[in-house]
Amino acid sequence: MSLTNIAPTSELQALDAAHHMHPFTANGALAKKGARIIVRADGVRLTDSDGQELIDGMAGLWCVNIGYGRTELAEAAARQMRELPYYNTFFQTSHVPALKLAAKLAELAPGDLNHVFFACSGSEANDTNLRMVRQYWALKGQPQRHIVISRKNGYHGSTMGGGSLGGMSGMHAQGGLPIPGIVHIDQPHWYLEGGDMTPEAFGLARAQQLEAKILELGPDNVAAFIAEPVQGAGGVIIPPESYWPEIQRIVDKYGILLIADEVITGFGRTGYWFASEGYGIRPHIITIAKGLSSGYQPIGGSIVCDEVAHTIAQDEFNHGYTYSGHPVAAAVALENLRILEEEGIITRVRHETAPYLAQAWGSLADHPLVGEAVSRGMMASLALTPDKASRARFAADPGTVGYICREYSFGNNLVMRHVYDRMIIAPPLVITRADIDELIARARKTLDQTYAHLQREGMLKAAA
């Protein structure tokens, strides 16, 4: 039948190594080792080509919110493909899935975020945002307002625009990023950068960097500030409670646009449809992707407030993608939103499974290797450290220990990711208490193995 049924793993790995270039991967090293090949999935579990079953602690790449194996989405896709597999929305035409999805998103989004520009991914949506906020100010007669402020260690995608808005030093080191007109302030990462300050004081100080940067650049030159409500790819960095109210105050004071990149935090990840609600922030634009379709189809977009959308509507916006609002992707997203809503999945996260995860994950903080273990909704992280009291870093290069820990985790059939020496999870929102118990047991075993490994190798040393 399919290749996965007829070929042994080694053959699949050889083909992969010979021809497939993996994203964010040292492909030479992977080719020697061989990729783990995932062939099936159901609920929160993956099956690989050797028949091993893994708990997917990352919901794919933060996206499979409703879990795997929901045939309703397959049926929605097939139905739409038979009826209208493709049409564009450029030529003064529209189609039912795109317009219905836009209307549904307007209903779900907070405030007057009533308009949607579709893309195929989060990166593309942020490219749209970059052009849209600059065009907005141009139409307002302030074309000099073009600078977008972003944050170090933020993640906004991998295109030229997205990678520039992001603040990943490893990305900026390759391919000529960032493009002009984007500046970065520091992240609200208390654990690593807070020193002796309280989290509250540190959160305020980091938010006030936005005000200082606006004043330095000249308030009339700043178009927008973009940030993730909770940094995802940066390591599930949950800002101190003081951070977002202060950001909102500053954004209001200088009248700049606020873009909340909710590609991860949207669609229930933090226990709300959008994390902006939980944090009480009022963005002008929300970036969406990932959980919008639970990853079953590639689709993203920008949900835009009345003021910006009405202004942009005054002229032709010379921007768009062949697959903007793709009918199959939109039909699948609509079905995904129906399931999230009708099955009460987000409410259950907020009131039941997220508090359970917080307690269970938090219990890992008693491990000798763990400096902190925190969560918000269904995203969680822990810091590995050689010395809990001082929140010390390891003497080894950042990421060395995290990688060792990740390898043990994969060996224990738990997909847990590392960002430098922080371990992170973001499981499907449908994860049950029993699954969480199993996930935590495997994570604890992983930490024990990592600790023993570091002891054995003499790696429990703090950086000077």
Ligand SMILES: *Cc1c(COP(=O)(O)O)cnc(C)c1O
């Ligand atoms: C994943 C991600 C993106 C990029 O989305 P792609 O679909 O991979 O292009 C943008 N912003 C955030 C916050 C993300 O997590």
